[in-house]
Amino acid sequence: MPVNTNTGRRKLSEKTDKPRDTRFVLKRLWLYIYQYKWLLALAIILTIASNMFALIGPMLSGYAIDAIEPGKGFVVFKTVFYYSAWMIGFYIVSSILSYILSVMMIRLTQKIVRKMREDVFTKLVELPVSYFDRNQAGDIISKISYDIDTINTSLSTDVVQICASVITVVGSLIMMIVISPQLVLVMLVTIPLSLLYTRYMAKKVRPLFRRRSAKLGELNGFVEEMVSGQKTIKAYAAENTVVERFDKINKETVDAYYTAEYYGSMTGPTVNFINNLSLSLITVFGAILYLNRAMTLGNISSFVQYSRKFSGPINEVANIISELQSAAAAAERVFKLIDEQPESPDRDEAKELNSVKGDVVIEGVTFGYLPDKVIIKNLFLHAKPGSLTAIVGPTGGGKTTIINLLMRFYDVWEGKILVDGTETRDLTRESLRKAYAMVLQDTWLFAGTIFDNIAYGKEDATMEEVVAAAKMAGIHSYIKRLPMGYDTIVNEDGLNISKGQKQLLTIARAMLLDAKMLILDEATSNVDTRTEIKIQKAMRKLMEEKTCFVIAHRLSTIQGADNILVIDQGNVVEQGTHKELMEQKGFYYKLYNSQFE
Numbered sequence: 001m002p003v004n005t006n007t008g009r010r011k012l013s014e015k016t017d018k019p020r021d022t023r024f025v026l027k028r029l030w031l032y033i034y035q036y037k038w039l040l041a042l043a044i045i046l047t048i049a050s051n052m053f054a055l056i057g058p059m060l061s062g063y064a065i066d067a068i069e070p071g072k073g074f075v076v077f078k079t080v081f082y083y084s085a086w087m088i089g090f091y092i093v094s095s096i097l098s099y100i101l102s103v104m105m106i107r108l109t110q111k112i113v114r115k116m117r118e119d120v121f122t123k124l125v126e127l128p129v130s131y132f133d134r135n136q137a138g139d140i141i142s143k144i145s146y147d148i149d150t151i152n153t154s155l156s157t158d159v160v161q162i163c164a165s166v167i168t169v170v171g172s173l174i175m176m177i178v179i180s181p182q183l184v185l186v187m188l189v190t191i192p193l194s195l196l197y198t199r200y201m202a203k204k205v206r207p208l209f210r211r212r213s214a215k216l217g218e219l220n221g222f223v224e225e226m227v228s229g230q231k232t233i234k235a236y237a238a239e240n241t242v243v244e245r246f247d248k249i250n251k252e253t254v255d256a257y258y259t260a261e262y263y264g265s266m267t268g269p270t271v272n273f274i275n276n277l278s279l280s281l282i283t284v285f286g287a288i289l290y291l292n293r294a295m296t297l298g299n300i301s302s303f304v305q306y307s308r309k310f311s312g313p314i315n316e317v318a319n320i321i322s323e324l325q326s327a328a329a330a331a332e333r334v335f336k337l338i339d340e341q342p343e344s345p346d347r348d349e350a351k352e353l354n355s356v357k358g359d360v361v362i363e364g365v366t367f368g369y370l371p372d373k374v375i376i377k378n379l380f381l382h383a384k385p386g387s388l389t390a391i392v393g394p395t396g397g398g399k400t401t402i403i404n405l406l407m408r409f410y411d412v413w414e415g416k417i418l419v420d421g422t423e424t425r426d427l428t429r430e431s432l433r434k435a436y437a438m439v440l441q442d443t444w445l446f447a448g449t450i451f452d453n454i455a456y457g458k459e460d461a462t463m464e465e466v467v468a469a470a471k472m473a474g475i476h477s478y479i480k481r482l483p484m485g486y487d488t489i490v491n492e493d494g495l496n497i498s499k500g501q502k503q504l505l506t507i508a509r510a511m512l513l514d515a516k517m518l519i520l521d522e523a524t525s526n527v528d529t530r531t532e533i534k535i536q537k538a539m540r541k542l543m544e545e546k547t548c549f550v551i552a553h554r555l556s557t558i559q560g561a562d563n564i565l566v567i568d569q570g571n572v573v574e575q576g577t578h579k580e581l582m583e584q585k586g587f588y589y590k591l592y593n594s595q596f597e
Contacts, residue, residue, distance in 0.1 A: 025331045029151070032112045039108045043101060047160065050097035051167040053090045058309070059175060060087045062302030101160065109156040113148055119338055120144050126342035129409040133369070136221030143337050146220075147213060147330035154327030165313030172310035179303045180295055186285055187307070190278035194271050194311075201266065202325065208260035209329040215253040217333070222249050264325065282307050344411070346428045353431040356516035357420050358385040358547030360406070364415035367405060375401050377571055379415070383563070385516075388548045390558035392591065393567035399551045402567070403519055406549065407433055419517075437515035443502040450479055451486040454508045461512055473508035475501065518548040555592045564588065 033040055060083045067079035121144065132140075176184050226233065226242055233242055282304060289295040295303075362381040368374040375398045383389045391399045404410050405417060408429055417424045424432055437457070445453050454469060455461035466486065470476040478501060482488040490497065490505075497505075510518065552558040559578040566574040566581070566588045573587050581588040 025328050025335065028335050029155075029331055032116060033108075033155075035115065036108055036111055039104065039111075043104050043108060043160075044163065046097050046101040046104065047163050048167055050094045050101060051164050052171065053094035053097070055168065055171040055175065055306075055309070056090050057087050058302045058305035060084075060090070061305060062179075062296075062298035064298070065301050066296050066298035105156050105160050109152050112155060113152045116148055116151070116334065117144060120148070120334060123338050123340065123342070127340055128343045129404070130369070131340060136218070136224070138219075138221030138224030139217035140337070141224065142217040142220040143333050146216060147333050150213075150330040151327050151334070154323055158323050158327070161313075168309050168313045172306040176303055176306045176310065179299050179306070180286075180289065182289065182294070183282055183285055183303055186281045187278055187310070190274050190281070190311075194274050197270060197274070201263070205260065205264050206325045206328060208256070208263060209325040210332065212253075212256040212260045212326070213329045213333055215249075215256040219249050219253045222246065260326070278311060279304070279307060343429065347426060350426055350428045351422070353419060353422070353427045353435050356435045358435075358516045359383070359418075359420050360517070360547055361418040362402075362405075362415070363418070365405065365412045365417060366414040367401065367410065367412050369401075369410070376405070379572060381565060381572070381575075383547050383549065385547055386545050387562040388543060388550065388558075388560070390550045390552050390561035390564045391567060392552050392555060392558070392564060392588070393573075394591075398567050398569075400521065403521060403549065403551065406519070407436060407438075435515055436517045436519055437510040437513040438519045438521075439503075439507050439510045440521045443499070443506045445490050445502055445505060448490060449486065450482075450488050450490060450505065453490055453505055454486075454512060456509055457513050465512060466508075469508040469512040472511045473504050475504035475508055478504075516546055518543055518546050520548065520550045522551055522553050555588075566591070 064080045064083040064087075067076040067083075124140070124144075173184070176187075222245070226246070233239060286295065286300045286303065290297065290300060360381075360383040362379055365376055365379040366374060367376045379402070381389070391402055393399055401410075405412055406424075408424055411425065419427065419432065419435070446456075451463070451466055454466045458465075463486070467476060470479055470486075479486055479488070550558055550561065558564065561578065564574075564576060564578060564581055565572055568587060574581055574584065576584070582592065
């Protein structure tokens, strides 16, 4: 059943970069933290205990000072030593509890970060191919590495600091009220100033840190592209051009960093000034109360210490506001990735594709990657079981797009594709894709042994099966010459072997699969002519009794195809065997002869 074209196009255009508010980000972070609620509860208990022990110190200090009699120079040292000893004891206990808390928070945040990375990577595996077409690899890597590391740093240090600050501020305020309610009134002038200014700066700074994270992702994406394309850059002597482009992006990134850090760093000094103003007022009014015998020297000393403990955390929170905003911006980017729409689920009535015959029919298919740009227009094709269908045409004509639709990397806008009489959207994606073996022009190998790379699509493959596939692909003799044979480790992306050998390994991987349908995207483009002849012979044996789709640029390799589909600008302009198309002397005839001119 055809899908609604407008719906498909609307989904493509629904992508938005609208920022989420802070409450949304904090709520999502809380869901991760709450998974380890018992560790969190213990951390809170330790935080409260550590700060309560530290809050007793100033009161004991005041008692010790009151053991000094002004004027006479008389000191009751027994009292001083008594309270000093208790002070030392409380501070030691507070420090030990703080140490245990720090270790526990490191453990807790590592668990949270591990879970977050698992969620991000799981989402990446679930995302459709279109997501990776739209986003740079470097930016995606930046989210799973730098952004999550930023969150980790904030959770392990800033969150603990904020919790401790809340306890210290509340405890200090209570102790100050107990000592002198009159002096507390002085602070009612400065506290609102600190809070209002901090809130104002938080709103101003967060968009700057969001831009900073985005610019870093853009920089990482550019660097990743340039590193992977070093040979091309050097071959075209384009080093200066690349450096100029990098300098431009790097400058934008540095400017974004500077702007965010500049405004973020303004908060701390300003709040510190307000707190120092508060201390000055306390000193003046405290002296007046002392002269009126409303307070002792010990009370004033204790009150000043508590006022520092009260204002200190506010100042510290103001200083780490930039780090919190950076973490919020990083978390927003991570959650945005996690919230990306995965591949649309299989239909409820979708069935497994079993006992595959390989009868493929394309009826009136229309498709494009962008809502306003159609690539394939009203395409019809019938590939009978065991037939070889070659797809040829100029670059950008839609050849690879047809393969993407056959594999359901994308869903068609209009029309339908059927395999063995069943529309592909009524089949599970897993069973459909397992029915195909693929060899692409862009080879992909992972870090592992040669055996593992060949057996990638068949987990239970035996050594005999792998060797047989390698022999069919013409790579067995090369593997045997290696020091460790099939146990030789291939570097990431196969950088320690040639492109031709990489291509042969991917061909061997496809040969190992017992798939009834085969897709070849110019699979012999990276091998020499002699090797190509060997592979073509092996391929013909592989393709026996299988439905094959071959994207070919060298038309001499597909002369024996059962059906040649000539694609130009999304339309099938010609269709038939090589002989029939040559006799027509049309588009294919010109395309074929142009390769020998």
